[in-house]
Amino acid sequence: MRIYQLVIAAAFALLLPVMASAQDTSKPVDPTPPDKTDKTQGRPAAVGEQGTKPTRGFFSALGHNLADDVKHMPRRNSAYWLAGGAGLALAVHPVDKKLNAHLIGHSNPFVAGELIGEMGTILGAAAGTYAVGRLRDLPRAQHLGMDEIEATLLAQGIVMGAKAIARRDRPLLPDGSKQKGFSFPSGHATMTFAAATVLQQHLGYRAGIPTYLAASYVAMSRLHDNRHYASDVVFGAATGIVIGRSVTWHGRNFYATPQFVPGGAAVVLASR
Numbered sequence: 001m002r003i004y005q006l007v008i009a010a011a012f013a014l015l016l017p018v019m020a021s022a023q024d025t026s027k028p029v030d031p032t033p034p035d036k037t038d039k040t041q042g043r044p045a046a047v048g049e050q051g052t053k054p055t056r057g058f059f060s061a062l063g064h065n066l067a068d069d070v071k072h073m074p075r076r077n078s079a080y081w082l083a084g085g086a087g088l089a090l091a092v093h094p095v096d097k098k099l100n101a102h103l104i105g106h107s108n109p110f111v112a113g114e115l116i117g118e119m120g121t122i123l124g125a126a127a128g129t130y131a132v133g134r135l136r137d138l139p140r141a142q143h144l145g146m147d148e149i150e151a152t153l154l155a156q157g158i159v160m161g162a163k164a165i166a167r168r169d170r171p172l173l174p175d176g177s178k179q180k181g182f183s184f185p186s187g188h189a190t191m192t193f194a195a196a197t198v199l200q201q202h203l204g205y206r207a208g209i210p211t212y213l214a215a216s217y218v219a220m221s222r223l224h225d226n227r228h229y230a231s232d233v234v235f236g237a238a239t240g241i242v243i244g245r246s247v248t249w250h251g252r253n254f255y256a257t258p259q260f261v262p263g264g265a266a267v268v269l270a271s272r
Contacts, residue, residue, distance in 0.1 A: 058130075061146065062146070062149065062150065065146065065150055066153065066154065069150055069154060069243075069246050069247050069249075070154070070246075072246055072249055073243075073246045075246070075249075077242075078242045078245070081238050081242045081245070082239070082242060084238060085234060085235045085237065085238020085239065086235060086238070088234045088235075089231040089232075089235040090231070092230045092231050092234060095230070096171075096229035096230055097171070097229070099223060099230050100223055100226055100229065100230075103223050103224045103226075104174065104224070112221075113188070113217055113218045113219075113220065113222065113224075113225070114188070114218075114222075114225060114227075116192070116214065116217075117187075117189070117191060117192045117215075117221070117222075118188070119156055119187070119191060122148070122152050122191050122192065123152045125148070126145050126148030126149045126151075126152055126195070127145065128145070129144055129145035130142055130144075130145025130146050130149060131145070132145075133145050140202070143202070144199070144202045144203075147198045147202065147247050147248055148195055148198050150247045151191075151194040151195060151197075151240075151243050151244050152195065154243050155187070155190045155191040155239070155243050156187065156191065158190070158239065159185060159186075159187040159190050159191075159236070159239070162184070162185055163182035163183075163187075164182070166182065166184040166185075167182055168182055168183045168184035168232070169182070169183060170182070170183040170227060171226050171228070173226070174226075179227070183227075183228055183229060183232050184229075184231070184232045185233075185235045185236035185239055186219065186228045186232040186235075186236035188221075188222055188236070189215070189218065189222065189228075189232070189233040189234075189236030189240060190236040190240040190243070192214065192215035192218045192219070192240065193215045193219075193236070193237040193238075193239075193240030193241050193244065194239075194243040194244040194247075195211065195215070195240075195244070196211035196212045196214065196240075196244070197240065197241050197245055197248070198244045198248055199211045200212070200244075201244065202248065215237070215240070219233040219236070219237060220233075
């Protein structure tokens with residue numbers, strides 16, 4: 001990991017637990033839930049209501065949570081975000097090359113975008129947040145860190161699969177030569193918007209708005225650097241939002257159990 005990347009990741013790792021711990025003082029944490037769900041009757045947990053992550057070992061918990069996240073991605077909400085992202089990507093597709101040509105050669109205010117949006121930076125900050133939360137016994141910080149780790153890993157895996165399927169060439173270099181790798185969708189946009197969505201779901205829009213702005217900054221940097229087209233980053237952003245919302249979806253597993261009661265029968269609905 002480069003030194004600048006390490007510094008950025010460390011800064012986020014120190015800041016995020018502080019923000020998450022502020023949520024701890026507003027409402028006591030129930031230490032009993034076995035995983036990241038809560039008793040909210042099947043609705044997503046409101047900000048500050050999330051339970052704690054599993055008490056099992058880190059890798060066991062991570063594997064369990066990733067499988068759970070993937071299983072619950074196919075939701076109506078996910079379809080809406082992906083449809084909106086796909087529609088907007090198609091709308092800007094005709095002007096992809098013009099937008100890049102307009103940005104290339106201008107002064108570069110987006111020089112830090114590539115570094116901020118790299119997997120090492122985001123994953124380092126997420127792992128640091130988890131570690132600080134665990135060492136200092138801050139359940140919400142630990143939960144936030146675990147969710148950020150899951151979102152980053154899922155974003156990387158989904159983006160790599162999508163790139164292999166779409167196989168869209170990256171924008172040509174100014175001399176007309178090709179760049180290595182595939183363009184659609186943007187991994188930087190996907191990971192940063194996934195991370196921003198997780199933060200917003202945990203801490204609310206006061207934390208979410210600046211991180212969404214940072215994610216937009218990273219997405220714009222990919223156009224200025226001529227590494228992606230606008231349609232790549234738009235669909236990547238929508239994909240990241242879907243991932244972030246899926247990772248933070250709580251209280252959504254239902255089990256129906258028939259029971260016999262005096263004078264009849266009943267079905268008991270429970271969530272885990």
